Amino acid sequence: MVKCIAIVLSGCGVYDGTEIHEASAVLVHLSRAGAKVQMFAPDMDQMHVVNHCEGKPTAEKRNVLQESARIARGDVSDLTKLDITAFDALVIPGGFGVAKNLSDWAVKGKEYTVQPQVEKLIKGFHGVGKPLAMCCISPVLAARALPGCEITVGQDSECERWPYAQTATTMTELGCKHVNKNVGEVHVDVKNKLVTTSAFMCNAPIHEVFDGVGVMVTELLKLA
Numbered sequence: 001m002v003k004c005i006a007i008v009l010s011g012c013g014v015y016d017g018t019e020i021h022e023a024s025a026v027l028v029h030l031s032r033a034g035a036k037v038q039m040f041a042p043d044m045d046q047m048h049v050v051n052h053c054e055g056k057p058t059a060e061k062r063n064v065l066q067e068s069a070r071i072a073r074g075d076v077s078d079l080t081k082l083d084i085t086a087f088d089a090l091v092i093p094g095g096f097g098v099a100k101n102l103s104d105w106a107v108k109g110k111e112y113t114v115q116p117q118v119e120k121l122i123k124g125f126h127g128v129g130k131p132l133a134m135c136c137i138s139p140v141l142a143a144r145a146l147p148g149c150e151i152t153v154g155q156d157s158e159c160e161r162w163p164y165a166q167t168a169t170t171m172t173e174l175g176c177k178h179v180n181k182n183v184g185e186v187h188v189d190v191k192n193k194l195v196t197t198s199a200f201m202c203n204a205p206i207h208e209v210f211d212g213v214g215v216m217v218t219e220l221l222k223l224a
Contacts, residue, residue, distance in 0.1 A: 002036050003224045006087040008079065008118065009041040009068035010097025014200070015050035017064070019095035021206055022135055022199050023071050025213035026093055033221055038087070041068035042079040042117055047100035047107075064101050079117050088224040090125045091217075092118075094136020094199055105140050110170050112144065119145045131193035131223035133216050137167070139196045143176045150189035152181040154198030164201045184212045188219050195219045 007026060011017020030037050041064050049060040069076045092098065099106035103114045114122075122145040125132055134142055139151040155161075156168035156178060168178045179187040183202040188195050197216040199209050 002034060003088045003221055004036045004038070004086060005030055005224075006082055006090050007037060007039045008082075008090065008092045008102070008121070009039055009071055009076065010095060010101045011041070011046055011062070011064045012067040012070040013050070013052055013095070015052055015055060015096050016046055016048060016100060017067050017095055017097035018071060018093050019136060019200055020071060021209065022093040022095065022213060025210045026091055026135075026217060029214045029217035030091075033217065035221065039068065039072040039076045040079045040082045041065045041076055042101070042115060044101070046097070064097070079121070082121060084121070084124045084128065084130070087130070089131045089133065089220055090121065091133045091220065092138040092141060094134075094138045094201075096137070098136070098138045098141065102138075103141060103144070105137070110173065112140070114141050114144045122146065126192060129193065131195065131220055133195040133220040135197045135213055135216055136199040136201050137164075140167070140171070142192075142194055142196070143171050143174050146192055146194065148175050148177075149192045149194055150177040150179060150187060151194065151196045152179045152185075152187040152198060153196070154183065154201040155180050161203050162201070163203060167201065183208045184215065186212065186216045186219055188223075193223050195223070
């Protein structure tokens, strides 16, 4: 049976939206597995727009749904139209859009909240026993929506290869179980049907990130 997978995007571009390479990796691996995909994004303004050449915010305003259409080749729907009954699983790629548009993690850190539509969907898929997969920074969404869940964002000891390791410590402080994993590995929280991997939380070559996302997709489909 063909699996139908919903993907939630948060814009287009690592510094203010979805990490494009992660989204592409998810799409390629799902396509190779024969899954059917539909992409969604909230119809809302981005927190801000970042000039990706300089890494600095600009005065420009952009819409999350419209920007996500760049990744989806135009085939993206408003997040409010996502019907959980029509899908077998949910995937949320990373990128700063997760921390700025799908939540306010980038601004509030440990005191963050998840965008209400997104939190409702995560809880909805979980509530009916449908699996979820999140990579890079997106596991912070699960940490808030599914208290006590098990996740990985990579390693908890900061170094050149793992510059964002403090995130793992914060997840533990929030009551989650963080499991150290390398970039090509995933953690499967069997109880919560949640699959996570570090992706670009690791300063790794792109092919290693691509392969790790592939493992995440494989494990997700096993649960679907």
